Amino acid sequence: MDREQSTKQKPNTSVNEFSPPLRLNIDLGAIEHNWQMLSGLCGTSQTGAAVKADAYGLGSNQVSSRLYRAGCRDFFVAHWAEALELRGTVPAEQISVLNGVQQQDVLFAQQLGAKPVLNSLQQAKLWKESGGGVCDLMIDTGMNRLGIEAHDIETIRSFGLQIDVVMSHLASADERSQQNDVQLSNFLEFSSSFPTSRKSLANSAAIALGSRFQFDLTRPGIALYGGTPRAELVSAIRNVVFPQARVCQIRTLAAGDRVGYNATFTASQPMSAAIVEIGYADGYPRSLSNSGKFQMAGEPLTVIGRVSMDLTIVQLPENHTLREGDYLDVCFELETISELSGRSPYEILTSLGRRFQRVYKT
Ligand SMILES: *Cc1c(COP(=O)(O)O)cnc(C)c1O
Helix, strand or coil: CCHHHHHHHCCCCCHHHCCCCEEEEEEHHHHHHHHHHHHHHCCCCEECEECHHHHHHCCHHHHHHHHHHHCCCCEEECCHHHHHHCCCCCCHHHEEECCCCCHHHHHHHHHHCCEEEECCHHHHHHHHHCCCCCEEEEECCCCCCCCECHHHHHHHHHCCCCEEEEECCCCCCCCCCHHHHHHHHHHHHHHCCCCCCEEECCCHHHHCCCHHHCCCEECCCHHHHCCCCCHHHCCCCCCCEEEEEEEEEEEEECCCCEECHHHCEECCCCEEEEEECCCHHHCCCHHHCCCCEEEECCEEEEECCCCCCCCEEEEECCCCCCCCCCEEEECCCHHHHHHHHCCCHHHHHHCCCCCCEEEEEC
């Protein structure tokens, strides 16, 4: 096949040839700022980072690399594949795998050198019998999700494992709840069996509960990414995620025109509307139908009609200068969008779709 022919048959479709209609601008500087602010709240205790689920959808390598440079030395993922993904960015021994280790993963775990967070007597036995290595230990203090039970502590202690961090997790740190103090006092009691291990109890919300909850190491996640699960954090935490979506059509509506699936919006007067290339397939919640906000050069625009899979419609002001092909800012302040949509900030971030082009601001 000569060169000319092959060019004809394979048109050049490199990604440089089109402009992605969706951009996810991720401010790594804001993530570092948030980490530093949380560190500042934590006095002498070390500040780690939860980077599970691809750093809550924002890119675990980019986030971890930035935080490593800032001084973070403890990274938390959920799956072994996520620990592997960080190879080359973070030394394996600084990664904890929260979901623990099963028989099928033991060899892999030891080869990789990341720490399993042992969650049960069974896992502790498995780790000991397979020759062990440095690990972490989760103790359940009342959430009844992951963690060993109090009555297994003595047995596990007798194994003589090399336990770096002993941790537990609060169920209601984002609420004013008596459960927090109950879990704290359980943790103080249970963790005392491991006097040489580092102690860790606090996620983002628990950091704001004060120094009693901070121990040797904290494990913030959502607050790094702009979430403020407690009011105390609002002034310290910066927004991190700034999505933009392209307008693919602008149309004029007459009074009485109905808009979108199931006609949930009717124009009460003549108006213009922009059709924007973002939908629930991109993680833009369908529950933001007739309520979500966009911005055009700082001016707020409201969603009209149903959010559909690939498209959302917004009302434009009179005399707008918007053109097809322009980009709108999607209002994505986490607490606001969470309130409007009825979904948690965690769900919103981790549901962001794969059609976004991630653009990192450093
Ligand atoms: C996800 C997770 C965290 C981080 O929690 P945030 O609420 O996002 O700060 C900390 N610890 C454990 C065990 C977790 O599973």
